[in-house]
Amino acid sequence: MLNESIKMALQGMVSNKLRTFLTLLGIIIGVGAVIAMVSLGFGLKENVKSNISKLGSNLLIITSGGRTSTGARLAAGEGVKLTYDDMQAIGKQVDGIANITASVNRSYQMVAGNQNWTSRVEGTTPSNFTISSLEVDDGRILNDRDLISRGRVAVIGKTVADSLFPEGNPVGKIMRINKAPFQVVGVLKSKGQGSMGMDQDDVVYVPLTTAQNRMMGITNVQRITVQAENENIINDxxxxxxxxxxxxHKIKEGANDDFTVGNMAQIMETMMETANNITILLGCIAAISLLVGGIGIMNIMLVSVTERTREIGIRKALGATYNNILLQFLVESMVIGIIGGTLGVMLGIGASCIISSMAGWNTVISVWAIVIAVIFSVGIGLFFGIYPARKAALLDPIDALRYE
Incomplete structure (x- = not known):
């Protein structure tokens, strides 16, 4: 009986091609949208995880600015300033630290020959290159000698190198930062765009002491970055x-901190939770189209019951039971769900690949998303096919035979 029902369902679909196509279209679009949206969500999650992992989940980012006595939060960089001595004290007194660095940054206009460019200039220490996984493509990184002598030397990113020195290798050449001459001692390997769309190659690194004393005229640092030996001891x-x-900073017991410590492990956990919520939201929005497709199945099955009323009467007159008629129409609706779900999977995978290649967004096609979407499409076919199937099975054979 099941095989016969499947054969009849396929014959009915073939005999009404346009109607079948329009019915399938709702399921195809619904399943395809679910897979594409969930793939985008998983891609976002992997992108966030990758970018934070590059920074290191074992990092602490310390900035000045905490809460005032009234409970109001100060902006980062406000209040009591962090100093280079703070960084050194942390490095000496805290166990479990692999590397530590301090930094300041500001945007400046730079000139080399007849080329000019505005970029972020960051004053930092040599250990920052290890913490940030920065490698030179040519030349060298900053060293302790540059820091002690407040040397006018700079390590530049690929974007800055291409903008100021289009004619060739900039190592050893002079560039002016805010009219002051600096010698380029190294060019960094390209890192591309960050998670927030920022060009990570559009940066210039100079010694921290040079930036503080010769460029900005300050004694504080804007940020201290601590790299723990591993993420298991990051909280300690x-x-x-x-x-x-x-x-x-002579902060009394019970008083609010005048600084803020950002834990990258906690930040990653928060960002991953946010990405998961976005993925669920995208999947739910796409699932609405599956619901619309299910309503389409119900509509077509009701039309099919009406069209085949006389056929149902004949089948009942020949001995077909309630369960026989019910199974026939349920199988037809499920066949629509299965075929639509299969084609929807193909559409979803194709759409994910197209979005990834054309828009440059990361997409991760999840096997579980495909399985769930197909099961859901079959379930939609079954659920929305129950009412039409029951209506057909309950038809009185005498009234059905009289139906014109």
Whole structure:
């Protein structure tokens, strides 16, 4: 009986090609949209994870600015300033630190020959290159000698190198930052765009002491970055760092911190949770089209019951039972769901690949998303086919035979 029902369902679909296509279209678009949207969500999640992992999940980012006595939060960089001495104290007094660096940054106009460019100039220490996984394509990185001598040397990103020195290798050449001459000692390997769309190659690194004393005229640092030996001890390191800074800044027991410590492991956890929520939201929005497709199945099955009323009467007169008629129409609706779901999977995978190649967005095609979408499409066919199938099975054979 099941094989016969499947054969009849396929014959009915073939005999009404346009109607079948329009019915399938709702399921195809619904399943395809679910897979494409979920793939985008998983791609976003992997992108966030990758970018934060590049920074390191074992990092602490310390900035000045905490809460005032009234509870209001100060903006980053406000309030009591962090200093280079704070960085050194943390490095000496806290166990479990692999590397530590401090930095300041500001945008400046740069000139080389007849070329000019505006970029972010970051004053930092040599250990920043290890923490940030920065490698030179040509030349060298900054060293302790540059830091001690407040040398006018710079390591530039690929974007800056291409903009200021289009004619060739900039290593050893002079560029002016805010009218002051700096010698280019290294060019970094390209890192491309960051997670927020920022060009990571559009940057110039100079010694921290040079930026503080010769460029900005400040004694504080804007940020201290601590790299723990591993992410398992990151919370212990954070607690020790906070204690050292509270002691140095003479913060009384119970008073609010005048600094903020950002834990990259916690940031990653928060960002991943946000990405998961976005993925669920995208999937739910796309699932609405599946619901619309299910309503389309119900509509067509009701039309089919009406058209085949006389046929149902004949089948019942020949001995077909309630369950026989019910199974026939349920199988027809499920066949529509299965075929539509299969074609929808192909559409979803194709759409994900096209979006990835044309828009440059990361997409990750999940096997589970495909399985769930197909099961859901079959379930939609079954659910929305129950009412029409039951209506057909309950028809009185005498009334059905009289139907014109």
């Amino acid at each position: 390191v954070q607690a020790d760092v906070e204690q050292v800074l509270r002691t140095r």
